[in-house]
Amino acid sequence: MKVIQSVKNPQVKQWRKLATRKERDKTGRYMMEGFHLVEEALSYKNEIEEIIMEENIVLPAKWNMDGIPITIVTAEVAKSLAETETTQGIFAVCKKRDSKNALEQGTTFLLIDRVQDPGNIGTMIRTADAAGIDAVVLGKGSADPYNPKVLRAAQGSHFHVDIVQSPLEEAISLIQKKGVSVYGTALQNAENYRDIHPSKGFAVLVGNEGSGVSQELLSLTDHNVYVPIYGKSESLNVAVAAGILLYHFQDSTKGV
Structure with missing residues (x-):
């Protein structure tokens, strides 16, 4: 000592x-x-x-x-x-955990595009852990998942879920080659998330707090979805939206 x-x-x-x-x-x-x-x-x-x-x-x-x-x-x-x-x-x-094989081995994913607030990143890692997601994938422009504020917000979930830092274009391609559908989040040309019911794996793609998911990435997805807003708010917090979608899709794959 x-x-x-x-x-x-x-x-x-x-x-x-x-x-x-x-x-x-x-x-x-x-x-x-x-x-x-x-x-x-x-x-x-x-x-x-x-x-x-x-x-x-x-x-x-x-x-x-x-x-x-x-x-x-x-x-x-x-x-x-x-x-x-x-x-x-x-x-x-x-x-840092060795997560290099997470994309090949997993079937459920949260993909994060340019989310910059450490609190949001940490909350999404914690939520993905709670929802039983295999891996969280962060693309370029997102806050560092090992930032101290992220660690505090995630409350230890870094030990339970694989965290991957990778270009999202590459991650989407690898996931789709496995036969797993990728669902982007968008306000236009998108379906109500409740109308989507994956029967096996899935990947949810969420984006920047202000501008959302980039159009380039949305063009690569299998479907784009939205969470309806019934009040007067312009949008949902990205971590809240991610939680709604992850639980809905996970329930669907489990037949709940």
């Missing part, structure tokens, strides 16, 4: 770099913060590289930390690592 007392320590500087997308992409590592997320990570020990905890932190008795490197740090160091205003003083450095 190591002890680090200075924010100038080279290891601390390396940890802080994980706050940037560049470093996360370069190293294939990311940092989770807080008791709930670290506890979730402990169920997937092979994805944990190390745990960092503030001195005097009392860990839950049920936690099994066997075999995991632990570093004790001062409150000052913990505060320098924190992405929350009031840190709980515990962190886990994790390895």
